[in-house]
Amino acid sequence: MSCQSPIVVALDFPTMAQSIEMAKRLDPNQCRVKVGKELFTTSGPAILEELHKLNFEIFLDLKFHDIPNTVANAVSVAAKSGVWMVNVHASGGRRMMEASANALQQLPDQNTLLIAVTVLTSMDQSDLSEIGIDLTPEQHVKRLAALAKSSGMDGVVCSAQESQMLSSELGKDFVLVTPGIRPAGSDQGDQKRIMTPAEAMVAGSHYLVVGRPITQAADPMAVLTEVNQSLGL
Numbered sequence: 001m002s003c004q005s006p007i008v009v010a011l012d013f014p015t016m017a018q019s020i021e022m023a024k025r026l027d028p029n030q031c032r033v034k035v036g037k038e039l040f041t042t043s044g045p046a047i048l049e050e051l052h053k054l055n056f057e058i059f060l061d062l063k064f065h066d067i068p069n070t071v072a073n074a075v076s077v078a079a080k081s082g083v084w085m086v087n088v089h090a091s092g093g094r095r096m097m098e099a100s101a102n103a104l105q106q107l108p109d110q111n112t113l114l115i116a117v118t119v120l121t122s123m124d125q126s127d128l129s130e131i132g133i134d135l136t137p138e139q140h141v142k143r144l145a146a147l148a149k150s151s152g153m154d155g156v157v158c159s160a161q162e163s164q165m166l167s168s169e170l171g172k173d174f175v176l177v178t179p180g181i182r183p184a185g186s187d188q189g190d191q192k193r194i195m196t197p198a199e200a201m202v203a204g205s206h207y208l209v210v211g212r213p214i215t216q217a218a219d220p221m222a223v224l225t226e227v228n229q230s231l232g233l
């Protein structure tokens, strides 16, 4: 049975051993896990096998951004490994996203969610302006999310601050995956556009990515349980 919690714990560790140790302290009925660039670079696909053996559903967060052929093939390999969710950058454009969606459609019996990253939650208006984008984060997220939807994506990565707007613009079935989640009182770190778990769910987020507030806690499972309880689970 699929996990009922919207929480996806980011396993950002420099070794496979550390990430497995953390996964064993968590519960696949209480969260999913996310494998990002640091962990995948150190472990390779073996980490996916090990986490699957522990019964976790996996978000492979490699944020592919390349020419259409390269990204479509990478997404296809990811889906064949059985991951629950994989992502690309929406700023790779329509042809790249359509090629990725088509590649997945050609695989038999696959149900991997294909998601596009809009504006990183670590960025604010001044970061956008420095790269030549003279829009607010909300305006740019809206534009990229609409492009992602019309290019065949199942949803987007955005901040929870944009969830309400995207939910009403693009419909409640368009999947909103939101990092930058900070339980009250936890350190903001390098995140700029943040929200608490409960606020994010009220705003319309479907999945909440939480890394350091759980993985750096003395008792990660206790924090996860507290977060789930704050969501009525």
Ligand SMILES: O=c1ccn([C@@H]2O[C@H](COP(=O)(O)O)[C@@H](O)[C@H]2O)c(=O)[nH]1
Pocket (backbone or CB within 6 Å): 010, 012, 036, 117, 119, 120, 121, 122, 157, 158, 179, 180, 181, 189, 191, 209, 210, 211, 212, 213
């Ligand atoms: O816009 C984005 C996209 C991805 N992330 C990833 O989520 C986690 C967040 O970790 P925290 O420790 O809770 O800050 C991390 O793996 C990022 O690579 C993101 O933060 N923002």
